[in-house]
Amino acid sequence: MMQHLSLLKGVRIIRVLSFSNQRCLYTIPSVTSTKASDNTPIQLLLSVWTKRTAVGATLTAVSYYCYEHSSYGASFRHSMQAIHRVSQATWFYLTCQYHDYDGAMVDLEKKKCHLRAAQRVLEGLQRLGGIYVKLGKHVSAMKYILPLEWTTTLADHDGQWVDDIFDWFDWDHPLGVASLAQVHKAKLKSTKTEDGLVVAVKLQHPRLDEFYQMDMDTVSVLLDLITWTFPDFGFQWILQEMQEALPQELDFAHEARNAQQVMSNFDHDQRVNGDPPTALVVPCIIWAQRRILCMEFIEGARPDDLQFMEKHKIDPGQVSAEITTIFSKMMFLHGFVHCDPHPGNILIRPRVTGTTHHRKNFDIVLLDHGLYWTLEHNTWTDYAHLWTSLIRGDEKGIRFYADRLGCRAQSHRLFASLLTGREWHTIEAANLSSYRTATEMERVSGRTGLFLHKIAAILATLPRAVLLLLKTSDLLRHLDETLRNNSSSNATYVIMVHYCARAVWLDTKTTLGKKLDSLRRSGSWSSYFTLFLDYCLAWWSYHSLDWSL
CATH class of the missing domain: 1.10.287 (Helix Hairpins)
Known part of the structure; x- marks a missing residue:
């Protein structure tokens, strides 16, 4: 039903364009009869409008009921607005049609008719927005068919709001087209004292x-x-x-908030935790609405464009290591994870001096912040504990934390292979740092097909947060294998292990701190000593794992 209503809106507007065009091209009839019979202008009008009033009253009653009670009320109201605007445009033509003009006046009145109808349709297009913006753009280009009054009036529609904000807007060459939106390059309006900023404008697809x-x-x-x-x-x-x-x-304002949050998290790492700055760059958000997002324009290349990196003397291994650092921090320290890190959402550019403070010769630009997941504290710490168990080849720990994350009983080995992309004997031997050969990839892929039903059963029981972590880890692993060479195969593994161990250490310190608070109220010396031993063991576990790499 919603599709029919949407089509109806488009058809109604197209009809008024063609109706006004064709009917106004006819010679407006000169009514000369003075008989009191059935062909006078007044009787013609009465006959026509009596029928239309009856039909209109019926449609109004039905429309009001649907307007108030339809389950698709919002869409129906949208349709009623379109029909209302079209009827206004049609009314101007009808009021022009039933006049008696001399020959010299016909052309002038036709022009006025076209202009009035076009202005009414323009008003409707501006109010409806969305796909009708595109319709007005196409109609305004039909100079070979439509009268000048239509094309010039609707050309104003094409640029009215755009011209108020931008010096220029590249409609014809989108920077990127995805399933939900497309991005265009534009330049904000210049002022007397300042040149306008070049921006990227993300527009949600109509409908x-x-x-x-x-x-x-x-x-x-x-x-x-x-x-x-x-x-x-x-x-x-x-x-x-x-x-x-x-x-x-679908909410670009939500995307803008995510972008601000991720930058705040990394800024906090530098200011409070004293971490060195990363190469991460998030485009500055100029303004955001639910379906339109205006942000800083940044040029760069996809991370799998090895020729671009070679041209700018950028080491792909360092790029992979930095991407791993950024996402490891998100997963294991922040608990706020970008869940769609495919190559189309990451740009690599030569470092822009003065805009970043790291020592790399490149920046990593992270795009498309629409889909993030905020992990519960237990989820992200359990995920870190699971990875440290995988690194150590500790099957007991793997089973325990896989169960805590929602994995089916006795499926921990298959879950471990899904998460790491490695065979179980490699995991059990604590050999995840080894290079994943083509043979192992083929075996894992083959076994994935063999155990398809078991995999489906595992995925069906996992919480959505864990599914997104699984997807993110898989995307990062494939990106890493595209970028790194054999000599740097261990670097990204070391980085991830470092942040896993750090997350476990911080979680342990928090837990021990709570125990210490309770002991201060009623605790014995033996309890303090036991707590001190737990602290030393946790400290050694963290640093021994870190130093072993």
């Missing part, structure tokens, strides 16, 4: 906001049908992930 819920319902029905046909399908969790993620990704 997504209106129809995504209906599409999600369709996907739900299809998945239910597949599950009914194939009971062992086991991938229904994909729908839940989409249902939770899409509302966030």
Whole structure:
């Protein structure tokens, strides 16, 4: 129903364009009859408007009921606004049609008719927005068909709000087109004292906001049908992930808040924890609305563009190590994780002097902040403990923390292979630092197919936060293998282990601190001594793992 309503809006506006164009091109009839019969202008008007009033009253009653009670009320109200504007444009033509003009006046009145109708349609397009912005742009370009009054009036629609904000806006060559939005280059309005800033403007695709819920319902029905046909399908969790993620990704104001939060987290690492600055750059947000985002324009290349790095003397191994550092901090220290780090959402550029304070010769620009996940404290510390157990090849620890993260009983080995992309014997031998050979990749891939039903069962039981961590780890692993060479194969592993161990150490210190507070109220000397020993053991466990690398 929503699709029909949306189509109706477009059809109505197109009809008024063609109706005004074609009918106004006819010679406006000269009414000369003075008979009191059935062909006078007044009787014609009465006959026409009596019928239209009856139809209009009926439609108004039905429309009011749907307006108030329809489950798609918002979409219906959107349609009513479009019909209202179209009817206004049509009214101006009708008021022009039933006049008696001399020949010299016909052309002048036709021009006035076109202008009035075009202005009304312009008003409707501006009010409706969305896809109608594009419609007005296309109509204004039809100079070979439409009268001048239409093309010039709707050309104002194309640039009215744009010209108020930008010196220029590149509509024809988007910087990038994705499933939900596309990004255009533009330049903000210059002032008398300052040149405008070149920006990137992210625009949500028209109609997504209106129809995504209906599409999600369709996907739900299809998945239910597949599950009914194939009971062992086991991938229904994909729908839940989409249902939770899409509302966030469709809200660009939410994306702007995420971008500010991630920069605040890394700034806190430098100011409070004394960490060295990373090469991370997040484009500055100029302003954000729910479906439009204006941000700083930054040029760069994808991280898998090895020719670009060679040209600018950038070491791909260092890029991989820095990306690992950034995402390890997100996963193990901040608990606020960018969940879509594919190569299209990362840019590499030569370092811009004065804008960053690190010592690398490149910057890592992180884009598309629509999908983040805030991990609960227990989730991110358990995830860190799981990784330290994987690093040590500690099966007991792997089983314990995999269970805490929601993995099915007795499936910890397969879960460990999914998480690391390594065979179990490699994990058990505490040999994750070794290079993943093509043979091992082939074996793991083959076993993934062999254990497909078990994998589906594991994924179905995992919390969504863990699924997103699994996806993020997989994307980072493939990106790392694209960038690094054999000589630097151990570097990214060492970095991740460092932050895993650090997260466990910080969590242990917090726990011991709480125990110390309780002992101060009622504790014996033996309890203090035991606590001191626990502290020393935790300190040694952290530093021995760090030093061993």
